[in-house]
Amino acid sequence: MNGAAGSILVYDRIARNRRDTWLLLSVFAVALIPAAAYLYEYLTFLVAMFFLGSADSQVASEFAREAAAGAPDRLLRGARILALGLALIGLSLTVMLSYLWSARIVLRTSGARPVDREQEPFLTRLVENLCIGSGLPQPALLVVESAAANAFSTGLEPEKSSLVVTRGLIDLLDRREMEGVLAREVVQIGGYDTHLKTALAAIVMVLWLPINVVRRVVRFFFRLNPVVGWGCAIWIGLPILLSFSFGILAVVDMMATDPTGGITLLILMSLPVYAFVGAPLLGLLVRSAISREQEYRADADAVLLTRNPGALASALRKMGTGAVGRMEVNPASAHLFVVDPLERGTRGWSESTPSHPPLARRIEQLEA
Amino acid sequence: MSWWIVPVVVLLYLVVRGYNGLVRSRERTREGWSGVEVQLQRRADLVPNLVEVVRGYASHEREAFEEAIRARAAVHSADKVGEASAANRRMSGSVDRLFAVAEAYPDLEALESFLALQEELSDVEEKISYARQFYNRNVLDLNTRIRRFPTLFIARAFRFRPEEFFDADETGAVGVRFSGTHGAPEQE
Numbered sequence: 144m145n146g147a148a149g150s151i152l153v154y155d156r157i158a159r160n161r162r163d164t165w166l167l168l169s170v171f172a173v174a175l176i177p178a179a180a181y182l183y184e185y186l187t188f189l190v191a192m193f194f195l196g197s198a199d200s201q202v203a204s205e206f207a208r209e210a211a212a213g214a215p216d217r218l219l220r221g222a223r224i225l226a227l228g229l230a231l232i233g234l235s236l237t238v239m240l241s242y243l244w245s246a247r248i249v250l251r252t253s254g255a256r257p258v259d260r261e262q263e264p265f266l267t268r269l270v271e272n273l274c275i276g277s278g279l280p281q282p283a284l285l286v287v288e289s290a291a292a293n294a295f296s297t298g299l300e301p302e303k304s305s306l307v308v309t310r311g312l313i314d315l316l317d318r319r320e321m322e323g324v325l326a327r328e329v330v331q332i333g334g335y336d337t338h339l340k341t342a343l344a345a346i347v348m349v350l351w352l353p354i355n356v357v358r359r360v361v362r363f364f365f366r367l368n369p370v371v372g373w374g375c376a377i378w379i380g381l382p383i384l385l386s387f388s389f390g391i392l393a394v395v396d397m398m399a400t401d402p403t404g405g406i407t408l409l410i411l412m413s414l415p416v417y418a419f420v421g422a423p424l425l426g427l428l429v430r431s432a433i434s435r436e437q438e439y440r441a442d443a444d445a446v447l448l449t450r451n452p453g454a455l456a457s458a459l460r461k462m463g464t465g466a467v468g469r470m471e472v473n474p475a476s477a478h479l480f481v482v483d484p485l486e487r488g489t490r491g492w493s494e495s496t497p498s499h500p501p502l503a504r505r506i507e508q509l510e511a
Numbered sequence: 512m513s514w515w516i517v518p519v520v521v522l523l524y525l526v527v528r529g530y531n532g533l534v535r536s537r538e539r540t541r542e543g544w545s546g547v548e549v550q551l552q553r554r555a556d557l558v559p560n561l562v563e564v565v566r567g568y569a570s571h572e573r574e575a576f577e578e579a580i581r582a583r584a585a586v587h588s589a590d591k592v593g594e595a596s597a598a599n600r601r602m603s604g605s606v607d608r609l610f611a612v613a614e615a616y617p618d619l620e621a622l623e624s625f626l627a628l629q630e631e632l633s634d635v636e637e638k639i640s641y642a643r644q645f646y647n648r649n650v651l652d653l654n655t656r657i658r659r660f661p662t663l664f665i666a667r668a669f670r671f672r673p674e675e676f677f678d679a680d681e682t683g684a685v686g687v688r689f690s691g692t693h694g695a696p697e698q699e
Contacts (some may be wrong), residue, residue: 154535161691268634276641277574280541448644 164242164342171346172238174425176418179234186226187219189419194218221264237349245345246305249297252348252473255285255307266313269322270306271328276448281333282306286313289470292462294330295343297477304332304340309470316458323455324462324481327445334444336437340479343433347475350426353418383415430478435500444505458510463502529662533671536653540674543646544592547677550642551599554635555586558606561628565609568619572612578607592675599639599678606632643677650674 173319195218258265263379266284274281282296282304292311298304306328308453316324331337357379390412397405442459446452472484478498486499562576582605585598610629613619620626657666665671675677 272641275550275638276644278543278546278645501540 157335160339162218163433164339167339167342167346167433168238168242170351170429171241172234174350174422175234175237177414179230181411181414182233183223183226183230186229186371187222190222190225190425191219194222201244241345241349242299242342244304245341247315248348249341249344249476249479250285250305250307252476253287253295253307254471255287255305257345258284258286263313265318266308266321266325269318270329273322273448277329277333277377279329279333282329284308286310287470291484292316293480293482293484294324294328294468294483295476296337297344297479298332299338299341301332301335304337306332311470312462315461318463319374319449319451320458322449323451324446324458326448327441327455327481329435329505330444330448331441336441337479339433340437343430344473344476344479347426348473350422353477354420354423361417387412426475430498435479435498438505439508442509445511452509456506459502459506459509463506525661526665529665530669533653533656533662533666533669536649536656537671540646540649540653543642543649544674544677546642547646548595549640550635550639551595552584554606554632554639555583555602557635558583558602561606561609561632563618564622564625564628565613568616569612573614575605575608579609579632592677596675596678629699647676649674 169194258266263284263286269285271281278354280302282298282301283306285305285307287307287309289309290311292315294308294312296305298307306325308325312321312324328337331340361372361376361379364375390408394405394412395411397408423460442455445455459482470484472480474485476484477483480499482502483497483499527596562579565572568574579602582598582602586602589595589598605648613625650673653671656662657671657673
């Protein structure tokens with residue numbers, strides 16, 4: 144940062160965050176290509192079956208009858224083109240809807256409830272002041288009834304953003320500290336950091352969907368009975384493992400006689416591995432590439448607005464040590480929060496790539 | 512012959528970009544100023560209520576009341592930044608004086624309407640200071656653009672004028688304290 148004027152007004156940052164969001168969506172589209180390819184193969188099969196099936200019926204199209212009679216190549220080509228179109232539509236719909244609905248998805252999974260001026264006069268006033276100070280429209284204010292002390296904002300446009308705080312945070316912080324934390328969110332909304340982070344959360348949620356569904360099913364059965372849980376885990380996991388190990392042997396065999404078939408088989412076999420390991424890892428990687436440096440900058444920008452670095456530092460300290468309760472958070476949205484909302488140990492495999500820089504360093508930067 | 516086109520187009524692009532930047536900055540400054548004005552008017556409109564409440568207890572402080580009403584009129588009639596600055600400082604003084612008068616009457620200070628007014632005034636004051644911050648930041652940006660090379664030529668050609676800071680002395684003080692206490696994180 145050099146020169147106050149250049150650093151506070153955020154036009155260039157808005158442009159960069161918008162560009163990063165586009166980049167992110169492209170990466171997302173590429174990451175979904177295996178799924179689209181799978182859909183394509185599957186649909187080709189379905190469509191071809193449909194054509195063949197309809198060939199015998201009374202209303203069979205000329206095309207289908209002709210294909211069944213003696214042109215299976217044409218039938219297959221037609222089915223492939225149709226399936227490719229459908230798969231591409233599916234791919235772009237997934238990307239578009241994840242982006243457009245990202246704020247809604249994030250809010251829905253957080254369990255936040257909107258509050259108005261009468262219910263939270265103190266919060267409303269603080270947010271109002273900060274919006275006047277940064278020339279931004281008022282975000283919707285929501286509260287999560289949780290003892291955990293945290294806050295986040297979400298939304299693709301500043302005009303349609305939401306600022307969410309937990310009940311625990313309201314109880315924990317004094318006026319100045321709360322102002323610092325809210326300023327951090329307001330500044331991020333204005334600079335389109337929230338825009339980028341919201342899109343990121345939705346994308347990570349989609350990439351983690353397969354593994355989360357399986358995890359949930361297994362956990363549900365574990366709660367019923369550990370034996371049933373193990374049974375379920377084995378029932379889901381064993382076919383994948385077995386088909387993989389036997390498949391490798393088959394691939395080695397096929398490579399000698401039919402290389403194309405071998406490679407196709409190999410790709411098909413690794414799809415579950417990609418869905419359950421590759422894609423989630425990719426989500427983590429993308430997130431760690433984007434979100435961590437932004438935290439320091441958001442802290443610094445919040446202080447430019449409130450001119451009170453001590454208050455934010457003390458708020459962060461309280462939030463790091465004084466938090467008693469924990470809240471139910473979708474790990475995919477962890478990077479949206481002011482401090483990491485996930486309990487150490489429950490983060491599991493995402494432990495290696497934390498969504499936030501160490502709190503002690505952030506406090507140190509503020510007090511420097 | 513046609514290679515002349517390239518530098519001309521580049522130059523034109525730079526001029527358009529510089530000009531648009533100036534316009535955007537000036538619009539932000541105007542928006543910021545209207546934000547300040549809204550809050551100043553809000554505070555000015557609270558003053559008669561304050562005068563009413565205090566007069567019920569301390570009717571002899573006529574001079575303080577009259578001064579407060581005059582200060583209010585000055586805020587309403589100010590239409591330049593400098594005038595508004597001065598009028599606002601005058602009003603701050605008279606509000607402070609009314610509160611000083613009220614301090615002598617514990618009954619008054621416990622009055623619900625008085626407390627509500629006090630609360631509202633402190634809210635407005637906070638909003639004024641935030642609105643001032645936004646305005647002054649945009650003025651700083653505009654003035655920097657106008658004086659900086661090379662946009663200074665564009666600014667001169669299109670007659671952009673530097674704007675005045677609101678409450679310059681106060682912001683100056685804040686600025687000094689600000690750079691003193693957190694110069695370090697800024698150097699990141």
